[in-house]
Amino acid sequence: MLTPQQQSPAPAPAQTAGPAVRHGMVLAVTCLALAAVVSAMASLNIALTDIAHDTGASQTQLSWIIDAYSLVFAALLLPAGALGDRFGRRRALLAGLVIFGAASGLAALTTDAVGLVALRAVLGVGAALVMPATLSTITGTFPREQRARAVGIWSAVAGASAVLGLLVSGTLLELFSWQSVFLLNVVLALAALAGTQRFVPESAEAAPPPLDVVGAVLVAVGLAVVVYSIIEAPEHGWSDPVTLGGIGAGLVVLAGFVAWELTRRHPLLDPRLFRNLRFTAGSVSITLQFFTFFGFIFVIMQYLQLVRGDSALVAALSILPMPATMMPASRLSPGLTARFGARGPWVLGLLSVALGMVVLAQLEGDSPYWLMAAGLLPLGAGLGLAMTPATTAITDSLPKALQNVGSAMNDLSRELGGALGIAVLGSVLGSTYRDRISLPGAPAHVAEAARSSLAAATSMGGTVMEHARTAFVEGMQTALLAAAAVAVAGAFVVAGLLRRRSGRR
Known part of the structure; x- marks a missing residue:
């Protein structure tokens, strides 16, 4: 039985009268706003070492500093998109950029870990308003013949911004303090605000449904x-x-x-949509892929800087083998899907992600870089192979009237997966670290400080630092093996759902 949304076509977007739309500038401005909020999910990971030293944040507080943003972003994504559809995407974009930029400016002035967590949550409110408004603006203002190319560019920016954010932040940290990462957000928000005011037309649904x-x-x-x-x-x-x-x-x-x-x-989200097995497979797969990706970034950045002693820029450059295989694999994936069907490349991609995690779980404190690269290559290739069919399954399995729902579900799966990945893998890392660190004979206050975070233990030097690094590596290995298990589970779920769908034909 069709849902109410499926029984009638979606209302056409209503745009206010005004000068001719400059589609190239609209695309540039919306992609700039998108890049700002997506890169903020990953960019602060590389500054965790400096933040821990300056604020005294514990390992748990470091998880919150990263995850407060992702959690609020994910939780508010659907209602924020509905607000944009109802009251205007341009208004939502402007409001989101103001909140995002203002909270970033305040965060740059904060030296308290709890305050930083709170401001990162406010940043998430702004991001939740921005992200759905960017895609809806494109689909609502671009003519049909230009829309597919514009959405493709939007998707590429959404995929590349996390890694780009790490590289830019790593460069800034070579020259300035961790506050510069937040100041970069302010600059990007101001530029996107100016562009939105100048080039982005207003659009909204002519007859929006009531807010849930x-x-x-x-x-x-x-x-x-x-x-x-x-x-x-x-x-x-x-x-x-x-x-x-x-x-x-x-x-x-x-x-x-x-x-x-x-x-x-x-x-807000019709649970009956998950009766469509391709839609369910795509949503589960995207969630688990970003669970693995963002959880891995959270763990590996601390390992590179606190265990290996790399600078922020070297740490960011160290993960480049991953996008080096991710981008070619994502370009190859549609052709493989067309030739062999979605199930094979999709499942192979998730198993490749698991293989990468297993290899990376072999890292020790003194492991050669080639071992890390050997894990990053299959990880990137697997993400590239699996992400395209998963995204396509979400959008292609829904009728035209529900394409906004498909886009929102894709975004929600990304952010929810990232938030859960950081929470779960960060928690596994923290639990193992606290259980394994052994400091016999150390004063109680020294032992407790060392257990709070690796950054605190590293600042003490000597045997305390060495014991802490060993415990951290054990925690990292456990977390990465857990990520591998999640990717394997995802492969089984996708294979099972697509097999059941084929059997029903």
Whole structure:
């Protein structure tokens, strides 16, 4: 049975009268805004060492500094997109850029870890308004014959911005302090604001559906409680009632969200869409791919700088073998899919991701760089092979009237996967580090400070630093093996869903 959205075509976007649209400038401005908010997910990872030294942040607080942004971004993405459709994408883009830029400016002035977490959460609010508005602006203003190319460029910018953010941030950290990463956000936001004011026309749905406020609150609260419980697990223990109770309560709230959405005529996200097995496979796959990718970035940047002693720029350059294989593989993937079907290249890509994680889990404190490169190459190739069919499955499995839903689900899968990857792998790393670090004979205050984070232990030098580095490497290996297991599980899920779909034909 069709959902209410599928029974009638989507209303055409309404645009205000004005001068002729300069499509090239609209694309440039929206991609600049997109690059700013996507790069902010990864760029701060490379500054974690300096932030830990300057703010005294613990390993758990470092996870929160990164994940507060991703969590709020993911939780508000669907309602923020609905607000843009209702009140105007240009207004949403302007409001999001103002919030993003202002919070970045305040974060550059902050030296307190808790304050930094709070401001990163505010940054996530701005990003949630910006990202869906950029894609909706393109699809709502570009003529049909130019739309596919514009969306392709938008997708390329969304995929490349995370790695580009690491490289630019690494360069800045060679010259300035970690605050320069936030100041870069301010510059990008101001440039995008000026471009939006000058070139981007207003557009909105002519007859938008009512806002699902209850659904928005339920999904935000459920995700927040689950991720909070996972990140705080190293402090309480994974088997502690606080951890298990928090995860359970969050899952109950999310189940309530699903039940609520099933009763709505205009749901925020219609759970019935997941009856489409290709849509489900694509959503699960994108979530697990970004789980692995952003969790890996969070872990490996600390390893490179705190264990190997690399500078921020060298650490950023060290991961270049990954995009070097990701980009060719993503270009090759559509041809392989057309020839062999989606299932083979898609599953092969996820298994290649798992292989890369297993190789990277062999890294020790003194491992040669070639071992790291040997893991990055299959990791990048696997992401490139799997990402294209997963994204295509989400968009192509829905009718034209629900393409905005498909775009939103693709974005949500990315951000949710990233938030969970940082939370889970960061928590596994933190738990293992605290369990394995052994400092016999050290004063209690020294041992507790060393257990709080590797950065704190490194500043103490001597045997404390060596014990801490060993414990961190063990935690990293455990986290990367967990990521490999997630990628393998994703491969089995995708293979099973696509096989079931084929069997029903």
